[in-house]
Amino acid sequence: LAGKLVALLDGGAPLSPPPVWMMRQAGRYLPEYRAVRDQAGSFLNLCFNPELAAEVTMQPIRRFGFDAAILFSDILVVPHALGQFVAFEAGEGPRLTPLHELGRLSALRDELHADVVGKVYEAVRLIRATLPPDVDLLGFCGAPWTVATYMVAGRGGDDQIAAKLMAAREPDMFASLIDRLVDASIIYLVEQLRAGVDAVQIFDTWAGTLDPASFERWVIAPLAKIVAGVRAKVPNARIIAFPKGGAQHIDKLVSQTAVNGFGLDWTADSKQVRVANRGRAVLQGNLDPITLIAGGKALDQAIDNVLDNFSGERLIFNLGHGIRPETPIEHVERMIARVRGT
Amino acid sequence: LAGKLVALLDGGAPLSPPPVWMMRQAGRYLPEYRAVRDQAGSFLNLCFNPELAAEVTMQPIRRFGFDAAILFSDILVVPHALGQFVAFEAGEGPRLTPLHELGRLSALRDELHADVVGKVYEAVRLIRATLPPDVDLLGFCGAPWTVATYMVAGRGGDDQIAAKLMAAREPDMFASLIDRLVDASIIYLVEQLRAGVDAVQIFDTWAGTLDPASFERWVIAPLAKIVAGVRAKVPNARIIAFPKGGAQHIDKLVSQTAVNGFGLDWTADSKQVRVANRGRAVLQGNLDPITLIAGGKALDQAIDNVLDNFSGERLIFNLGHGIRPETPIEHVERMIARVRGT
Numbered sequence: 001l002a003g004k005l006v007a008l009l010d011g012g013a014p015l016s017p018p019p020v021w022m023m024r025q026a027g028r029y030l031p032e033y034r035a036v037r038d039q040a041g042s043f044l045n046l047c048f049n050p051e052l053a054a055e056v057t058m059q060p061i062r063r064f065g066f067d068a069a070i071l072f073s074d075i076l077v078v079p080h081a082l083g084q085f086v087a088f089e090a091g092e093g094p095r096l097t098p099l100h101e102l103g104r105l106s107a108l109r110d111e112l113h114a115d116v117v118g119k120v121y122e123a124v125r126l127i128r129a130t131l132p133p134d135v136d137l138l139g140f141c142g143a144p145w146t147v148a149t150y151m152v153a154g155r156g157g158d159d160q161i162a163a164k165l166m167a168a169r170e171p172d173m174f175a176s177l178i179d180r181l182v183d184a185s186i187i188y189l190v191e192q193l194r195a196g197v198d199a200v201q202i203f204d205t206w207a208g209t210l211d212p213a214s215f216e217r218w219v220i221a222p223l224a225k226i227v228a229g230v231r232a233k234v235p236n237a238r239i240i241a242f243p244k245g246g247a248q249h250i251d252k253l254v255s256q257t258a259v260n261g262f263g264l265d266w267t268a269d270s271k272q273v274r275v276a277n278r279g280r281a282v283l284q285g286n287l288d289p290i291t292l293i294a295g296g297k298a299l300d301q302a303i304d305n306v307l308d309n310f311s312g313e314r315l316i317f318n319l320g321h322g323i324r325p326e327t328p329i330e331h332v333e334r335m336i337a338r339v340r341g342t
Numbered sequence: 343l344a345g346k347l348v349a350l351l352d353g354g355a356p357l358s359p360p361p362v363w364m365m366r367q368a369g370r371y372l373p374e375y376r377a378v379r380d381q382a383g384s385f386l387n388l389c390f391n392p393e394l395a396a397e398v399t400m401q402p403i404r405r406f407g408f409d410a411a412i413l414f415s416d417i418l419v420v421p422h423a424l425g426q427f428v429a430f431e432a433g434e435g436p437r438l439t440p441l442h443e444l445g446r447l448s449a450l451r452d453e454l455h456a457d458v459v460g461k462v463y464e465a466v467r468l469i470r471a472t473l474p475p476d477v478d479l480l481g482f483c484g485a486p487w488t489v490a491t492y493m494v495a496g497r498g499g500d501d502q503i504a505a506k507l508m509a510a511r512e513p514d515m516f517a518s519l520i521d522r523l524v525d526a527s528i529i530y531l532v533e534q535l536r537a538g539v540d541a542v543q544i545f546d547t548w549a550g551t552l553d554p555a556s557f558e559r560w561v562i563a564p565l566a567k568i569v570a571g572v573r574a575k576v577p578n579a580r581i582i583a584f585p586k587g588g589a590q591h592i593d594k595l596v597s598q599t600a601v602n603g604f605g606l607d608w609t610a611d612s613k614q615v616r617v618a619n620r621g622r623a624v625l626q627g628n629l630d631p632i633t634l635i636a637g638g639k640a641l642d643q644a645i646d647n648v649l650d651n652f653s654g655e656r657l658i659f660n661l662g663h664g665i666r667p668e669t670p671i672e673h674v675e676r677m678i679a680r681v682r683g684t
Contacts, residue, residue: 159632160632161632161635164630164632164633164636165632165635165636167640168632168633168636168637168638168640168641169636169638169640171640208609209609210609211608211609211628211630211644211647211662212609212610212611212612213644213647214630215609245587245609247590248589248590248609248610248611248614249611266553267550267551267552267553267554267557267587267590268554268590269554269590269591270554272590272614286553288506288553288556290501290502290503290506290507290510291506291510291553293503293507294506294507294510294511295510296510296511298509298510298511298513299510302553302555305553305555320553
């Protein structure tokens with residue numbers, strides 16, 4: 001017994017209504033999440049406490065009845081487990097020692113620290129044991145390009161300058177970093193799948209900041225290696241790519257990686273995407289999260305636009321990026337009811 | 343006698359090498375610019391001092407021999423001239439009194455303050471009188487959507503949340519604001535053309551943050567009105583649109599606005615853009631400004647990619663966004679030499 005995402009990702013026909021979940025659905029917009037995070041003391045404590053991570057993963061399932069749960073974790077667990085320790089300062093976003101200060105690649109561990117990632121796999125086992133069988137569980141990791149932007153700069157929010165400069169000035173070093181992340185991502189996703197996730201999503205939040213040649217080199221090529229590497233260990237592993245801002249490259253990406261699903265942000269042109277995709281990847285998205293803050297008729301209209309735009313397509317309804325902390329819970333309820341026609 | 347941009351925008355054949363200029367070419371990466379800005383005391387003083395604005399506009403022409411000059415000014419001159427006074431705090435970006443605090447639209451002036459925009463037109467006259475006749479002069483304004491994001495939020499850098507929320511919750515009010523900006527932009531561009539600019543560019547920096555339906559409503563429709571309004575007063579006015587992040591909409595935008603040129607940021611897929619454009623608009627762009635910081639072989643390769651990608655096309659070589667202050671001047675020289683094959 002499995003759920004609707006698995007059915008679609010395994011090649012099933014379009015579903016009407018489409019299954020629905022939300023990126024960052026276990027998060028700060030929920031009072032019950034904030035209570036558990038306060039109990040944990042910090043974001044990282046929460047990520048590395050299997051019981052609490054399982055609890056917050058389950059919260060939006062219990063409250064809203066989403067069709068999928070997604071493991072509560074962070075894309076920076078991988079650099080953390082490679083020895084580039086990550087701190088999350090309140091209101092500041094993540095902070096890492098930038099790679100150059102750390103002593104370059106040689107300072108990283110050869111393998112993911114088992115004590116760190118072991119907590120993640122344990123959380124997966126706990127969640128899968130608790131989750132109803134018809135609710136699919138997604139694991140995830142950050143894509144090499146996006147994770148590298150944090151590792152090189154030591155932080156986010158700088159227009160990815162540091163990573164782009166390293167890629168331009170020290171291309172061999174940057175390629176080595178990407179390769180290290182490819183290898184680590186393969187192991188990390190394989191172990192999540194073995195622990196019980198039904199599919200994995202690879203988040204490439206900063207993919208859309210690259211020119212087309214760089215997109216092929218730093219987004220598509222590493223992704224193709226990850227997909228091949230994961231499926232060498234877990235045949236038919238279900239993989240969703242989310243290269244935010246990269247929908248114009250869907251044809252090339254799907255052709256070269258054979259992912260099962262493709263996440264769209266809200267700026268994607270549905271007609272162009274559908275023509276280029278030719279029904280190959282399940283499409284996931286793509287409501288503007290700010291519309292979900294706004295609510296009202298504008299929200300209803302935006303939801304209807306997504307449903308119309310992807311009518312007859314193998315669609316997983318989602319936001320085009322993570323839900324924001326200031327989003328009213330009633331708007332989430334309104335969205336789910338409208339998608340499901342209830 | 344006119345220059346190469348005019349030749350292309352008036353329907354001329356592709357030029358090899360293509361004409362070249364840079365967005366924000368009069369700016370902080372130049373020591374002679376910093377000297378004049380220090381003399382002026384502030385960024386706004388510089389914008390509203392015709393002699394100094396003309397001087398900094400000329401600086402990159404004298405130093406690099408670009409094929410076009412662009413009026414030194416700022417897209418927030420329009421809200422300033424409508425009575426929503428703008429302050430530029432060092433290192434902070436622009437600050438305006440948010441529209442709601444200001445007392446909504448009724449607090450704005452009906453017409454652009456002549457004392458304010460008069461300084462801009464005077465700068466245009468001074469520049470055109472100084473500039474060699476074969477160097478084209480560009481005027482500009484911000485597009486209504488992008489200017490509105492600053493007017494509503496009172497600042498930039500917030501993912502355009504405030505403007506999107508107003509558009510969703512108070513659609514009539516937001517539409518009125520956009521209409522006011524359309525009307526003001528028409529007058530502002532017409533007067534710049536009458537003062538001597540050879541073409542105008544409309545900067546829509548935040549166009550790429552909109553979903554396709556919103557892009558049609560807040561980017562394409564206002565732009566179509568501006569183009570029609572300007573050409574009603576100045577027939578055959580040459581107009582370049584730069585909807586950053588909106589290249590996937592080039593077919594619709596060019597069809598509905600009849601602009602002469604279309605600016606591309608570096609993420610645009612050249613093959614898709616060329617197919618969709620069908621040779622109608624002159625294409626302008628699209629080197630990643632961070633590559634220009636990097637320099638070296640990566641810069642050479644990226645320049646060659648742009649030239650190859652748009653080979654045989656009516657191209658104006660440019661960056662995909664403004665040059666950054668930390669860019670070494672030698673990299674600009676290297677870029678120009680490579681584009682020109684000298």
